Every structure is written in structure tokens, then in C-alpha cells.
Amino acid sequence: MQLTELELIRREKLTQLRNLGINPYPADLFPLDSNSKEIKQHFEEGKKVTIAGRLMRKNIQGKASFAQLQDSEGRIQVYFNRDEICTGEDKTQYNEVYKKLLDIGDFIGIEGKLFTTQVGEKTVMVKKFSLLSKALKPLPQPKVDAEGKVHDAFTDAEQRYRQRYVDLVVNPHVKEVFIKRTKLFNAMRTFFNDREYFEVETPILQPIPGGAAARPFVTHHNSLDIPLYMRIANELYLKRLIVGGFDGVYEFSKNFRNEGMDRTHNPEFTAMEIYVAYKDYNWMMDFCEQLLEFCASEVNGTTKATFGEHEIDFKAPYARVTMAQSIVDFTGFDISGKSEEEIRSAAKEMGVDVDDTMGKGKLIDEIFGEKCEGNYIQPTFITDYPKEMSPLCKEHRTNPELTERFELMVCGKEIANAYSELNDPIDQRERFEAQLKLADRGDDEATAFIDFDFLRALEYGMPPTSGMGIGMDRLIMFLTNNASIQEVLFFPQMRPEKKKVEMTEDEKEVFTILKNNSPMELDALKSQSGLSNKKWDKTIKGLTKNKIVKVEKTEEGLLVSAV
């Protein structure tokens, strides 16, 4: 492993610490009794505290020094004074251990008492400190100046995602995003649990990937010798539980879709799905806006949220527009009662890209997606979707071409999708079969599997039920003003890092030639290697740099020898 100078220095310090009898990775617990936040909130002059955290700044002024300690709650200033720490003659603890052997990033424990400095900063006067864990790699050290401007921030997106631990240590705003993420989950749980809906878990490995139209990941179970799919949705399992007699079930579902990755798609993402018996989609719309209003204020302390250039407000109620009306609003074209061909040619006139594999529902969806969707900035329910694109949704009570479905749009994106669930087993079977036909016709979004066990469950009877799914990642993006899903996932999927080879192929080759004839003349070695000038130069420099070979000038000329 090639170490940088900074890493070598820190490793050397490990040895020096051990020579002083200090274990840089002690096993015993550290009895902390406070933290940075508590100290600042309940500050008492002279109070004794025991705290621990990472050393994040050292500002040494001879025999005194100010430093900053960062713990899970934030940072607190600590004051190291030589004569406070070393009361006797031996000043090693301050002069050597603190000043020289402690680095930014090291975990230390501190016993001290609180005081206020002359400039009024709440500070811990260190009486005793101990090393809890030494950091061998240097952290980036962003700094904030008096005007609040950040210098040297750790900003490279690739490095931040690949090394999220570093990102979290040095970028407090990043940590804040994830705290809000968890607050959102907690708020939703509270909202559901208060209404006595029941949190459940359903299979992630499924023999049939159902409940959505998406390409699944496939794996294989050895003892059963069958393919298994990682779930793309949990809908069909939750409905089985409604059949089984639960009145309300919900699950935070990690779903997996084997599709492209971009700033709004990660191969694994989190959806929340909830199903409530004896309800319909009208009830669910009321429920949804109450839920989001509650969640937004739990997360941000207000129902308002800023997203890019938009100010959005999650305060209920939200506008409700039928899909047909929306298309009239933005295109002037009325889809009601029109045939597939009429809609297709209308779409073409509007400049919407359509083809012959598209059925009526898909055509309408294309028009809506192209012309309408992006216009809804404030939370808006779009209702009554075409039947063809909603195979799990109950037919509309007043129009057999439509379904009782809504999606909630925010900033032009869908964040929730809900139905009056289809509970007619015969209709459901026909809809699945229609999907198969669409799939055969070439629509790769149509579901190509029929879950017969799900149909069997419906045949035992499912009460009228409304269900809703919410894209948790997208919702938290809106609540934290992040345009990229990677910013709201701790560990977004990345291409694997290439590992660096110790010796290049050329270096190996040259070394092999040399090993059998060491030492040999440089020119001879060069011509035997058959490398171009440039390549030779790079190779021999690489080898000498890593102290694998040595070049010496002698009376006979340049000699290369293996080390």
C-alpha cells in the first residue's frame, strides 16, 4: 500500500504514543456524562463534565491552546493549558502528547470544567484527556469565516458518496438531511400508529415480482432450485394481509428495480405502502393530505418547503383535477369518449412521441406526462386514470373506461399513487390477462407475470380497500431541497472503484528481465524491454520510486540493479 507523507507521519505517531505507554486504541469504555449540545444549553460556570469526540481543530499558542471537539451533537470549544494538564514537573502530556501526537480527527476523551473565555465563548477547560482512537488518514478541514463563507469545503460528489463517513464528519448540513429523513419515517409511523394501522414486513425475495411494472433483479435459490426476484413492490402481499383480516397495514418497503440510474433513480429505493379496509380513494386523498401536512411540519417545523426555485406548501387541502380535465387544461383536447386512433392522432398533432405498441391508456399517459405533469408545482391530486394503465385498480364507479386512482404531483413529479383497490377476482384475472397481451404486443412496461396465488386470495374475498404508495426518497428530496436522490441516500449505488495495481505490467516485465541478470546496463535493459522511450521512462521511474530497482552511475556507465 502506497502511503502519503501525511499517513506515514500519523503511523509514526502511533509508535511514539506506544513508546510513551499510551494505547492509541484502548479497550475500556469512556464514562462520558455530557455532550456539546447539553453543555451549551445548560451552561454552568465551573461545572465538571466528561465528554468525548473527534478533535477537529487545534489552535496552539505556546503553553495554551484552543481546540474544537466534535461529537454527535455538534462542536464545543475546549481549552488546553499546559499547567492545568501537567500540574507537576513533567510536561510531556501537553508538550508531546497534545501538541505533537494528537491530530485532527483523533477521538479523545476529556475531563474538565466549564468556563467562559474573555471573548465570551462557552468552553471546557481540560483537566485530563485521553486518546480514545487515533485517525490515520487526514480529514478535509473546511472552515467557515466571519461572513459565514465556507472555505475548502469537501464538495466532490463522487468522493462524498463513496466516502459518506467523511462527508458526514465534515459537512454538518449533510448530516442534517439524514436526520430529517429519519424524522420523516418516524412522523409517518406515528401518524399511522396513532390511527392503529399495523406495521408489517413482507417478502423481499419473491417468486413472482408483482405489484408494479418494472424490471426486477433475478437471483437463484439453491436448495429450491428456482429463480427468485427481488421485490419491485409489496402491494400484492399487503393486500393478502387485508384478505387475512387486518383493517390497516403498512410497510416501509425497500424496493429494487433493475433500471437506469440518474439523479432521481437508484437501483434500491424506499416506498411506503399503506392499505386500509372499508375505504375508497376519496377517503385516501383526505388521509394523504393530512399525512403530508403532519410530516412536513414534523420534519421542518413548517408546512412550507423550498425546492429549487419553488416554494411549496404541504398544508391541506390540495387541488384535485381529473386526468381528462388536466389534458383539456393544458392541450385543449378532450379525451372523453375518444377512440384509440383519435387519441393517437391527437397526440401526434401535439408533438407527443407515440407508436403503435401503445394502447389507449398508455397514449393518454404519454400526453399527460409530456404536456401536463410538469405544470403542477403545488401538491395536486390527479385523479381518474385510464383503466388500461392501472391493472390493480378498481373501475371507476361512474365511468368504466377509468379507474378510481389518484397520484399526488409535487413540483411536476409523482410522490404518491393510490387506488380504490380492485377486489373483484374475476375482473382482476381479466386485467392480468390484458397486461400479458400488452406485454406480448411489445409494451415492456406491462406486467408479464400473473400471480395466481394473489388471485386465489382475492377469491376468498377482500373488503373494499384503499391503498397508497409514497416514494419516500422523493418526498424527502422535496422536504430537504435536494434535486438528487443520491443526496438523500447514505450510500447511493456507485460503480465499483478500480483497485490500483502494485506494479504495472511493464514494470513487472522489466523487473523479470532484471532479476535474472542484476545488475545490468541501463541501455541493455531498455532495449531488451522493447519499450518506447516514453513508456521506458515511466516504467523505470516507477520502479525506482517504489524502491524496487536502483540506478547507479559507475565508471562503466549506468547500472540498474534489483533491490
Add this chain to the structure above:
RNA sequence: GACCUGGUAGCUCAGUUGGUAGAGCACCUCCCUUUUAAGGAGGUGGUCCUGGGUUCGAGCCCCAGCCAGGUCACCA
């Protein structure tokens, strides 16, 4: 998948027709007992993403590739 932009020190970034690789912070040494992004003085530190090519000479130009970000397309 297409196009655009980027990849240089631990971090943030400069780098002139193509002519000895730079700055700030960090780090190291010395001085400094209540400071607050940055006290003073001196110093160390480089696979310029990778591989080819052009050239006397490439961080820079050309070709191919890798990785990331963005825009679109596709997809919920």
C-alpha cells in the same frame, strides 16, 4: 444510450502558442498562557485519471478508455 463539462498536493483550486508543476488551507520544525476561517518565521509534499499518438519537448494538442456531474432520451 446521446451530448456537454470536469478529473492537477490530504482539501479547495490556478496553470499563459507546447518549454523547470503553482497558491491558500492542512502537514513538519521553531517562537507564542483566553483565541476564534487565516499569530510569526522557515520547510516538506505530485502516477497532472489511465493507455496510446504527435513533438526535440505534453498538465496543455490528437485518439481510445475509465470515473463523476449535468442536459436530454428511456424509465416510475
